[in-house]
Amino acid sequence: MKNHKYQSVIFDLGAVLVDWNPRYLYSKIFATPEETDHFLENICTSDWNEMQDEGRSLQDGTELLVSQHPAFEAQIRAFYGRWKEMLGGDIPGTVEILKELKESGQFKLYALTNWSSETFPIAIIEYPWLQWFDGIVVSGKEKMRKPQDAFYQLLVDRHAIDKSQAIFIDDNLRNVKAAEAFGIETIHFTSPEKLREALTSRGILSGAALQQQ
Incomplete structure (x- = not known):
């Protein structure tokens, strides 16, 4: 029936x-998985990313983190600058x-x-x-x-x-x-x-x- x-x-x-994972990008940027984990767990966190998901502009989200973690400016800007590299396909x-x-x-x-x-x-x-x-x-x-x-x-x-x-x-x-x-x-x-x-x-x-x- x-x-x-x-x-x-x-x-x-x-x-x-969609197979989306920031590690696809950051495994190219950092030398070790531990460095990647530390960055994604403490700097470009899922909570931070969700604020952009909720409507905060990518620029505002990026500049906020750069001001908080200037030593990681290049890596932070890569999050959205190279965002497409986080896509692993469907x-x-x-x-x-x-x-x-x-x-x-x-x-x-x-x-x-x-x-x-x-x-x-x-x-x-x-x-x-x-x-x-x-x-x-x-x-x-x-x-x-x-x-x-x-x-x-x-x-x-x-x-x-x-x-x-x-x-x-x-x-x-x-x-x-x-x-x-x-x-x-x-x-x-x-x-x-x-x-x-x-x-x-x-x-x-x-x-x-x-x-x-």
């Missing part, structure tokens, strides 16, 4: 569909799942991503499959981000999503728990294989949604 429980599948992008197994969902015609597909509005246009060019989504909500453009309730609310309001008939996929457990608290069923992404298993068990993949087409 056709799957009536789910109407919308919502994807995170980074580390789910994650094929998940992109294949996205393709299957798109081709089934049974689900609306959305992306909810913490991403700077200044770097997201690069992703649009690099990953043609982003055109498969029925809607993409980018934190940097909206000046809010996961795990803020308002960001999930914006997604469901803008696209008239029924929370009770939606499922959200994210690799960040913090964002998964926030979505659950907001009232959306979730899958904590750890690998394409595990995601396929989780979607199959819900009747979203493996033909269950296609039997009455």
Whole structure:
């Protein structure tokens, strides 16, 4: 029978569909993994990067860090100056799942991503499959981000999503728990294989949604 429980599948992008990792860049800049780890854990931190994801300009974020850590000016400026080198390509197994969902015609597909509005246009060019989504909500453009309730609310309001008939996929457990608290069923992404298993068990993949087409 056709799957009536789910109407919308919502994807995170980074580390789910897009292989983005600052270490791809900084392994070229620093001599050892320890130096790279120290830099990313203490200077260009994930918390700092998320402020750009929330709408702070790349220039403002960069100049702030340069003023705080002048000895690392060149390495700090590389973060966005060489940002494209952090892209490792797409994650094929998940992109294949996205393709299957798109081709089934049974689900609306959305992306909810913490991403700077200044770097997201690069992703649009690099990953043609982003055109498969029925809607993409980018934190940097909206000046809010996961795990803020308002960001999930914006997604469901803008696209008239029924929370009770939606499922959200994210690799960040913090964002998964926030979505659950907001009232959306979730899958904590750890690998394409595990995601396929989780979607199959819900009747979203493996033909269950296609039997009455």
